[in-house]
Amino acid sequence: MKKHAGQDKLAWWREAKFGLFIHWGLYALAAGNWKGQEVQSVGEWIMKRAAIPVREYELLAGQFNPVKFNAKEWVDLAVAAGMKYIVITAKHHDGFAMFRSACSGYNIVDATPYRRDPMAELAEACGRGGIKLCFYYSHFQDWHHPDAFGNDWDYPDAAGKDFDRYIREKALPQMRELLTQYGPIGLIWYDTPGEITEEQSRQFASVIRELQPDCLINSRVGHGFYDYISTGDNAVPARVFEADWEIPATLNHTWGFKENDHNWKDAGELIRLLVNINGKGGNYLLNVGPRADGTIPEPSVRLLQEVGRWVKTNGEAIYGTIAGPEFPYELAWGDVTHKPGKLFLHIFNWRAAFVLFGLCNRVTRAYLLADSNTHVTVVQHPTNASQAMHRMQVYLPQVQPDPIATVVVLEYEGELAVDRLQA
Ligand code: JFZ
Numbered sequence: 001m002k003k004h005a006g007q008d009k010l011a012w013w014r015e016a017k018f019g020l021f022i023h024w025g026l027y028a029l030a031a032g033n034w035k036g037q038e039v040q041s042v043g044e045w046i047m048k049r050a051a052i053p054v055r056e057y058e059l060l061a062g063q064f065n066p067v068k069f070n071a072k073e074w075v076d077l078a079v080a081a082g083m084k085y086i087v088i089t090a091k092h093h094d095g096f097a098m099f100r101s102a103c104s105g106y107n108i109v110d111a112t113p114y115r116r117d118p119m120a121e122l123a124e125a126c127g128r129g130g131i132k133l134c135f136y137y138s139h140f141q142d143w144h145h146p147d148a149f150g151n152d153w154d155y156p157d158a159a160g161k162d163f164d165r166y167i168r169e170k171a172l173p174q175m176r177e178l179l180t181q182y183g184p185i186g187l188i189w190y191d192t193p194g195e196i197t198e199e200q201s202r203q204f205a206s207v208i209r210e211l212q213p214d215c216l217i218n219s220r221v222g223h224g225f226y227d228y229i230s231t232g233d234n235a236v237p238a239r240v241f242e243a244d245w246e247i248p249a250t251l252n253h254t255w256g257f258k259e260n261d262h263n264w265k266d267a268g269e270l271i272r273l274l275v276n277i278n279g280k281g282g283n284y285l286l287n288v289g290p291r292a293d294g295t296i297p298e299p300s301v302r303l304l305q306e307v308g309r310w311v312k313t314n315g316e317a318i319y320g321t322i323a324g325p326e327f328p329y330e331l332a333w334g335d336v337t338h339k340p341g342k343l344f345l346h347i348f349n350w351r352a353a354f355v356l357f358g359l360c361n362r363v364t365r366a367y368l369l370a371d372s373n374t375h376v377t378v379v380q381h382p383t384n385a386s387q388a389m390h391r392m393q394v395y396l397p398q399v400q401p402d403p404i405a406t407v408v409v410l411e412y413e414g415e416l417a418v419d420r421l422q423a
Helices: 008-016 043-049 059-063 071-081 118-129 163-180 198-211 267-279 298-317
Strands: 018-022 085-091 132-137 187-190 245-250 282-288 334-339 342-347 353-357 363-368 371-375 377-381 391-395 406-412
Touching: 018 071, 018 245, 071 085, 071 118, 071 298, 085 118, 085 163, 085 187, 118 132, 132 163, 163 187, 163 198, 267 282, 267 298, 267 334, 282 298, 298 342, 298 406, 363 377
Parallel strands: 018 085, 018 282, 085 132, 132 187, 245 282
Antiparallel strands: 334 342, 342 406, 353 391, 363 371, 363 406, 377 391
């Protein structure tokens, strides 16, 4: 249950609909392999899955030198994709801070030959590019700290752990650093709350409320201290979900870079997901896993650019859309997004004509979003004795204008009303 009433501060996030997730840390050096063996897990979990001792994993820091990292290129890619915010792993479960941290020497500035703070550079580039910078912070799991949760191979004595000491000495001080060193932060993305207590979750929320009251908090903070809901990873709600929600999702199977993960989705699939998620009321937070040298794998770059080309043309049907409606029958031709006064029909499976059941409102104008001169004919049939439901015939050009998805705009009168199936 949500305990903070999010009002206007959610406005930018509701408008955004599409964000870039970045999982980047020491695990990118391992790239999914340990001692010549591929480790069967997502890349950022390699330390735990291979039970790598802290003293051994720490050695990665000495080799981490992302000399090709260029904050502007990453931000430009997010902009090209049509994304409005970036959420980057400031600290993942491995406990390594990818930012300047005075309270733990286990950070990119003090422990690597790179000696620079990529978060400062990203904050600057995001400011210029009009992108909201946001941080992922693993608050419950920290496999490096002896008192935190998750590392039972170096620190097997669960009873001897003092989780509050970890919170006091590392987690909350680092949250203060993240909330004071980089200007305004759009949101904090906490993760895997596990057995965290209500009081501990409250502390992780309070530090944000105190230092940056406009900064949003995702539901993985635990115990309801959130502004919006994170769904399961890659888990798309089956139906329209009238809430503020966001889905974290991958382009392949891993979050952190894995050199052998070539399970790329294609651009059409990603655009379908974006439209489907937005249509159900959610934001799509789509991940890239940069390499240890600071470059983003080429397939990820290409996919995001392809998606972005489509979003650029069809952005009106993405940004600021709201949940629903649900029509009485499945839409064999595609999917729908919605704004008050406008329905956007995304035609993925082209046909020159189809019937949309259930729309009660009178349509005043119908056209293609990419080309408002292309008129679309609609013929509406209200209910009568032989027809229990409103029905509308839609006539499209013979040839599909956009090979991925063509958007038909239906401008309608009044409050949206849709028939339901009746028993
Ligand atoms: C977590 C992390 O453990 C993972 O490494 C990655 O950062 C991902 C975004 O989040 O993994 C989860 C957390 C929650 C669910 C699944 C994976 N879940 O609720 O389905």
